[in-house]
Amino acid sequence: MDEELIKNADACYQLAEQKAAHYFKSLNKQVMQKTFVPVLTKDIQSWKHNHIHHHSILSFFSRRKGKPDNRAYHNYIQWLHYTGKLDNYLDRSISYIFMRDLGKALDSTETQNRVRSVVDSLKNQLIQSTSTSLSVNSETFSMAGLYRIAQKEGIESTMIWLLNKLKTVSSNIPTGMDAENAQRKLIKIIAGVIMHEVEEMGDEISPEERMKKLDDAIRLGYSYGLTYPFIDDLLDAKVLSANEEKQYSDLIRTTLITGNVPELGKWSGKNVNLIRYIHSELRDAFEYIKSHLRPETSKKFFEQAYVFFNSQEVDRIKDLSNANYTNEELYIPVILKSSSSRLIVRSVISAPEDEGFDTRTFYYGIYNQLADDFADMYEDLKEDRVTPYTYYLKYHEKRFDLINPFELYWTVISNLIHKVYHSDHKACEVILDRAINGLKRFKERMGTEKYNEVMKLFFSGVPKFNHVIQNMVRKADDVDFFDKLLRDHMITILKNERKEQEDFLETIKTVRNQINNILNIPKIEEVEPIIDAANYSLEGDGKRLRPIMTWVMGVNEYGLNSSAIVPLLRSLEYMHTASLIFDDLPSQDNSSTRRGRQAIHSVYNIAIAELTGLFLTQKAIEEQASLDQFDSKSVLNLIKYSAQMTAVMCKGQAMDLDSKGKQLTLEQLNLMCFYKTGIAFEASLIMPAILAHANEIEIEALKKFAHHAGIAFQIKDDLLDVEGDMILLGKPIGKDAENNNSTFVSILGQEGARKEMWEHYCLAMEALQAVPRNITFLKHLLNYIVNRDH
Known part of the structure; x- marks a missing residue:
C-alpha cells in the first residue's frame, strides 16, 4: 500500500483524536468538579412536574387498571390512544429521533413544525394499524406491509430488490452472531438514511424526483448498513479465527485508505465461503456509495469512515486483563466511533455541509454510546469486552484514578442540555425522559436487587444526587419512547419469523417424507x-x-x-x-x-x-x-x-x-x-x-x-x-x-x-x-x- 496514503489516513485520525481529546478533557474537568450535580438537580426539580402525578387512591387504581406491558406493541399503542397519552408519547419520541439521528436543535421553529407533521402522520398510521391488529399487513415490517408502503411511493421495484437483499443477508448470517439484532441494525440504518434524505428533499420536489431520491436512499442505506452485520458484528462475534480477523481487518483498512476494494485472493481459513459472499456484497455496496458521492462530500466520507473503523479496531483489540489503560484510552475511541458513525450518513447521501449538525452530532454521540454500554455491561463483561463500564467494574477497587463512567454519563447530559442545546426546555425534557427511561428499563430487566447494587456502586460519590434520580425512577411516568417499543417489537417479529420459518421447513420436510412413503x-x-x-x-x-x-x-x-x-x-x-x-x-x-x-x-x-x-x-x-x-x-x-x-x-x-x-x-x-x-x-x-x-x-x-x-x-x-x-x-x-x-x-x-x-x-x-x-x-x-x- 502507498505509504503516503497511510500517512494521510493516520494524520486524519490523529486530528480526530485531538478534537476528541479536547472534548474529553472538558468532560473530565466537569466530572472532577461534580458540576453536573447541582445543575441537573435543578433541571429535575423543574422536569418532574410533568412526570409525577398525584392522584387519589381510587383514581390511581383506575388509571393503572388494564395498562398493558409496554412491550406489547399493538395493545400498548391502543392504551396510549385511549388514555390520551399518545400525542405526548410520539412528540418526545420523534423529537428524540430528530436530535439523535438528524442532528437537529429542537428550539428551531422549522424543526418543531417538522416534528409536529411527523407526529400527526405517524399517529394516524398507528391508530389505523392497531385498530386492525389482526391484519397481516398491519405489521410495518411484514413483507406485504413494506411493499404496500413502497407502492404508495412508486418504488415497488426498489422494495423488491431490498426484500431479496434482506433475505439473502439473513441466510448468510453465520451461527455465533445475533441474527435478529444484525437484521434490526441493518433495517434501522436504512430507515435512518431515508429520514435524512426526506429531510433534505423539501416540499417543492416533484414526484419523479422524490421517487429517485427514495430509491437512492434505500440502496445507499442498505450499502452503508451492511457494514454493521458484516464488519462490526462479524469482527466482534469471534466467528473468524484470529488469522482470518487480521486478513479481514487489513482488507477493510486497505479499502478505506485507497478508496478501492482489493481482490480477495487466497483466503486461509475455514470461513472462505462466508468471506467470499461478504466480499462480493460489500464490494458492490462500496462501489454504489462511491458512485453517488459528490466531490465536495467524498473526502469527508472516506475520512469519517476511516475514523469510525479505526476507532472500532482500537477498542476491539483491547484486553480486559490489561489493568493499565488510561482514561483517555478508554474514552477517546468511544467519542470517535459514536460521533463518526452518524456523521457518515450525511456524506453517504451527499448532503451539504452543516456546521450545526456536525457540532451537535460530535458532542451527542458519546451520550448514546454510554447509555448503550450501561445497558449491555453485564453481557459485555461476560464476553470480556472492554468498555468504560466493564473496565470500571473490574478495576475500580484497584485504580482510583479511573473515571466513574456513570458520572461521566450524567456530565455529558448536563453538557448537552446547557452547552450544546443552550438550556432549551424541550431538549432538557427529552434528554431527561430518555435517561430516566433507560434506568427504568435496566431495573425491570435486572431486577430490583441487582439494580440497587449497581446504583450503589456507580453513584457512590454522589449519594444525594442518587436519591434524586432513584426517586424519579420509582415515581416518574410518561418517559417511554416509541423507538424502544419498535426495537423490541422488531426483534420479537424477527425471532418469531425465524422460529416459524424453521418450524415450517421442518413440517414440510417431515410431511413430505410421509407422503413420499x-x-x-x-x-x-x-x-x-x-x-x-x-x-x-x-x-x-x-x-x-x-x-x-x-x-x-x-x-x-x-x-x-x-x-x-x-x-x-x-x-x-x-x-x-x-x-x-x-x-x-x-x-x-x-x-x-x-x-x-x-x-x-x-x-x-x-x-x-x-x-x-x-x-x-x-x-x-x-x-x-x-x-x-x-x-x-x-x-x-x-x-x-x-x-x-x-x-x-x-x-x-x-x-x-x-x-x-x-x-x-x-x-x-x-x-x-x-x-x-x-x-x-x-x-x-x-x-x-x-x-x-x-x-x-x-x-x-x-x-x-x-x-x-x-x-x-x-x-x-x-x-x-x-x-x-x-x-x-x-x-x-x-x-x-x-x-x-x-x-x-x-x-x-x-x-x-x-x-x-x-x-x-x-x-x-x-x-x-x-x-x-x-x-x-x-x-x-x-x-x-x-x-x-x-
Missing part, C-alpha cells in the same frame, strides 16, 4: 406397465406442496385423523402428477425433463404417457372414494367438488394451448393461471375443509387466498423459466419462449412480472385476515412461493 401404487398384473410408468412419475423429486397443505390444514387445524386422510393426500398428488404428464407431452408443452429426470413420454412413449395420466386421474377418484372414516355426504361433496375442479384445470390448460402464438391480455392470463394453478391450491385447502364441515365464510376466504397464491406461484414459475437454474429447477429453462407461450414475463417484462407477483402476494396475505386458523403456515407457504429457486 404412501404414493407407491401396488402392482396389478393386468395394468403392470401402466403402474410402472405411474410409479416412475410419482418417484420424481416433487415438492408435494398440495398434499402437504392438505395434511397441515386437515390434521393441525381441523383436527382430522392423520391416517384417515391418507387417501385424500394420495389423490391430490396423483391428480397433480397426471396434469404434469399431460403438460409435458409433445402435443402440449413438449418438455423432455420433469422433476430432475426424463419426462415419462421420453422414457416410455407418448401412448403410455397418455394412458398413465388417465390412470392416475381415475386412481385419484378411487382414493377419494376410500375416505371411509368420514360421513358419506361429505365424501360425495368432496368428489363432486374434485370433479368440478378437474374440469376447470382442463379448461385452463386448453386456454394455455390455444394461446400459443397469441398475445393474451393480463386479465386473460390471470384467469388462465388461476384455472391451471390456483384451482389446485384451492382444492388442497377446500377438500379438508369440506371433510371438517368448515363454514362458508372460512371456505370463501381460503378460496381467495388460493386464487392469489396460485397466480403468484405461476408468475414465479414464469420468472424462473427465464432466470432460474436448470439444475435446481429439474427442467430446462426458456421453454415458454421456445413454445411461444404467453406468460407474465412476455406480457409485462421481468420487472413488471415481479411487481404483479408481489401484488398477488399482498392480496393473498390480506385474504388471510378472514381465516381464523393457521395463518402462520399459509403465510410461510406464500413466502416460500415467492422466494423459491425451483
Whole structure:
C-alpha cells in the first residue's frame, strides 16, 4: 500500500483524536468538579412536574387498571390512544429521533413544525394499524406491509430488490452472531438514511424526483448498513479465527485508505465461503456509495469512515486483563466511533455541509454510546469486552484514578442540555425522559436487587444526587419512547419469523417424507406397465406442496385423523402428477425433463404417457372414494367438488394451448393461471375443509387466498423459466419462449412480472385476515412461493 496514503489516513485520525481529546478533557474537568450535580438537580426539580402525578387512591387504581406491558406493541399503542397519552408519547419520541439521528436543535421553529407533521402522520398510521391488529399487513415490517408502503411511493421495484437483499443477508448470517439484532441494525440504518434524505428533499420536489431520491436512499442505506452485520458484528462475534480477523481487518483498512476494494485472493481459513459472499456484497455496496458521492462530500466520507473503523479496531483489540489503560484510552475511541458513525450518513447521501449538525452530532454521540454500554455491561463483561463500564467494574477497587463512567454519563447530559442545546426546555425534557427511561428499563430487566447494587456502586460519590434520580425512577411516568417499543417489537417479529420459518421447513420436510412413503401404487398384473410408468412419475423429486397443505390444514387445524386422510393426500398428488404428464407431452408443452429426470413420454412413449395420466386421474377418484372414516355426504361433496375442479384445470390448460402464438391480455392470463394453478391450491385447502364441515365464510376466504397464491406461484414459475437454474429447477429453462407461450414475463417484462407477483402476494396475505386458523403456515407457504429457486 502507498505509504503516503497511510500517512494521510493516520494524520486524519490523529486530528480526530485531538478534537476528541479536547472534548474529553472538558468532560473530565466537569466530572472532577461534580458540576453536573447541582445543575441537573435543578433541571429535575423543574422536569418532574410533568412526570409525577398525584392522584387519589381510587383514581390511581383506575388509571393503572388494564395498562398493558409496554412491550406489547399493538395493545400498548391502543392504551396510549385511549388514555390520551399518545400525542405526548410520539412528540418526545420523534423529537428524540430528530436530535439523535438528524442532528437537529429542537428550539428551531422549522424543526418543531417538522416534528409536529411527523407526529400527526405517524399517529394516524398507528391508530389505523392497531385498530386492525389482526391484519397481516398491519405489521410495518411484514413483507406485504413494506411493499404496500413502497407502492404508495412508486418504488415497488426498489422494495423488491431490498426484500431479496434482506433475505439473502439473513441466510448468510453465520451461527455465533445475533441474527435478529444484525437484521434490526441493518433495517434501522436504512430507515435512518431515508429520514435524512426526506429531510433534505423539501416540499417543492416533484414526484419523479422524490421517487429517485427514495430509491437512492434505500440502496445507499442498505450499502452503508451492511457494514454493521458484516464488519462490526462479524469482527466482534469471534466467528473468524484470529488469522482470518487480521486478513479481514487489513482488507477493510486497505479499502478505506485507497478508496478501492482489493481482490480477495487466497483466503486461509475455514470461513472462505462466508468471506467470499461478504466480499462480493460489500464490494458492490462500496462501489454504489462511491458512485453517488459528490466531490465536495467524498473526502469527508472516506475520512469519517476511516475514523469510525479505526476507532472500532482500537477498542476491539483491547484486553480486559490489561489493568493499565488510561482514561483517555478508554474514552477517546468511544467519542470517535459514536460521533463518526452518524456523521457518515450525511456524506453517504451527499448532503451539504452543516456546521450545526456536525457540532451537535460530535458532542451527542458519546451520550448514546454510554447509555448503550450501561445497558449491555453485564453481557459485555461476560464476553470480556472492554468498555468504560466493564473496565470500571473490574478495576475500580484497584485504580482510583479511573473515571466513574456513570458520572461521566450524567456530565455529558448536563453538557448537552446547557452547552450544546443552550438550556432549551424541550431538549432538557427529552434528554431527561430518555435517561430516566433507560434506568427504568435496566431495573425491570435486572431486577430490583441487582439494580440497587449497581446504583450503589456507580453513584457512590454522589449519594444525594442518587436519591434524586432513584426517586424519579420509582415515581416518574410518561418517559417511554416509541423507538424502544419498535426495537423490541422488531426483534420479537424477527425471532418469531425465524422460529416459524424453521418450524415450517421442518413440517414440510417431515410431511413430505410421509407422503413420499404412501404414493407407491401396488402392482396389478393386468395394468403392470401402466403402474410402472405411474410409479416412475410419482418417484420424481416433487415438492408435494398440495398434499402437504392438505395434511397441515386437515390434521393441525381441523383436527382430522392423520391416517384417515391418507387417501385424500394420495389423490391430490396423483391428480397433480397426471396434469404434469399431460403438460409435458409433445402435443402440449413438449418438455423432455420433469422433476430432475426424463419426462415419462421420453422414457416410455407418448401412448403410455397418455394412458398413465388417465390412470392416475381415475386412481385419484378411487382414493377419494376410500375416505371411509368420514360421513358419506361429505365424501360425495368432496368428489363432486374434485370433479368440478378437474374440469376447470382442463379448461385452463386448453386456454394455455390455444394461446400459443397469441398475445393474451393480463386479465386473460390471470384467469388462465388461476384455472391451471390456483384451482389446485384451492382444492388442497377446500377438500379438508369440506371433510371438517368448515363454514362458508372460512371456505370463501381460503378460496381467495388460493386464487392469489396460485397466480403468484405461476408468475414465479414464469420468472424462473427465464432466470432460474436448470439444475435446481429439474427442467430446462426458456421453454415458454421456445413454445411461444404467453406468460407474465412476455406480457409485462421481468420487472413488471415481479411487481404483479408481489401484488398477488399482498392480496393473498390480506385474504388471510378472514381465516381464523393457521395463518402462520399459509403465510410461510406464500413466502416460500415467492422466494423459491425451483
